[in-house]
Amino acid sequence: MYHALWADWYLPAAMPALERLFFARVPKHARVLDLCCGSGHVTKELVARGYDVTGIDNSAELITIARRELPGIDLRVQDARYLDFNCHFDAVLSTFDSLNHLLSLEDLRLVFNGVRRTLKNDGLFFFDMNLAEAYSADLHQWAVDLSDDNVSMVRGTYYPGSGKARTELIWFVRCGPGNSWQRRQTVVEQQCYSLEQILLTLSESGFRKVETIPAKDAEVTSELGFGRVYFVAQP
Numbered sequence: 629m630y631h632a633l634w635a636d637w638y639l640p641a642a643m644p645a646l647e648r649l650f651f652a653r654v655p656k657h658a659r660v661l662d663l664c665c666g667s668g669h670v671t672k673e674l675v676a677r678g679y680d681v682t683g684i685d686n687s688a689e690l691i692t693i694a695r696r697e698l699p700g701i702d703l704r705v706q707d708a709r710y711l712d713f714n715c716h717f718d719a720v721l722s723t724f725d726s727l728n729h730l731l732s733l734e735d736l737r738l739v740f741n742g743v744r745r746t747l748k749n750d751g752l753f754f755f756d757m758n759l760a761e762a763y764s765a766d767l768h769q770w771a772v773d774l775s776d777d778n779v780s781m782v783r784g785t786y787y788p789g790s791g792k793a794r795t796e797l798i799w800f801v802r803c804g805p806g807n808s809w810q811r812r813q814t815v816v817e818q819q820c821y822s823l824e825q826i827l828l829t830l831s832e833s834g835f836r837k838v839e840t841i842p843a844k845d846a847e848v849t850s851e852l853g854f855g856r857v858y859f860v861a862q863p
């Protein structure tokens with residue numbers, strides 16, 4: 629569902645931020661880890677730009693799609709909390725609020741610690757996360773997208789007290805003979821952290837230089853920019 633409905637959405641909108649904050653700063657041929665790479669939509673762009681890319685995601689299904697799309701690229705099923713590399717990367721990138729999928733501050737800390745361990749001392753860690761504004765914009769209403777062979781319904785809910793966010797997805801796909809439809813359904817959970825929590829955790833993980841750039845200042849103008857912040861962190 630992610631690959632069919634959302635994968636193409638992020639990159640075109642985020643390109644101005646990526647150009648300015650990542651591609652302009654990380655030289656071609658650099659060794660880059662795409663952390664939580666999903667089905668490889670951004671990974672493909674990194675490969676096209678000439679980087680030496682490794683991608684990890686804990687979804688075996690998405691890694692299978694990514695391997696199909698990017699034969700020959702090192703793509704692994706791995707949990708971002710328990711990074712297992714015996715090499716050092718020039719840069720680590722994590723896009724499309726992937727790190728909001730870490731549901732506790734302790735889990736986020738495990739990720740930041742692991743990234744620090746696998747990053748060169750002069751390396752760059754680039755990621756984006758949604759802050760409360762992004763989740764508060766949620767109206768608890770179903771957004772429906774219709775095409776001849778797909779009907780998708782998406783509804784977000786946010787609980788400001790706990791910072792928990794849920795996105796419900798219902799997807800009808802036309803399949804098989806006789807115009808029959810199949811219904812699929814899932815819930816994606818995210819956690820909203822404050823800017824202060826993220827910055828403190830980065831600092832405790834050994835990131836001394838951190839820039840925070842609100843998406844709208846990085847010219848991410850679509851609704852995907854609302855409440856999203858880009859981070860560029862260095863040891």
Ligand SMILES: C[S@@+](CC[C@H](N)C(=O)[O-])C[C@H]1O[C@@H](n2cnc3c(N)ncnc32)[C@H](O)[C@@H]1O
Binds near residue numbers: 690706
């Ligand atoms: C919104 S998608 C973004 C995918 C990709 N970065 C992109 O920009 O298209 C979030 C991804 O994070 C992955 N993810 C969530 N928790 C993870 C974890 N603990 N370890 C590794 N990947 C994780 C999900 O499987 C999903 O592919």
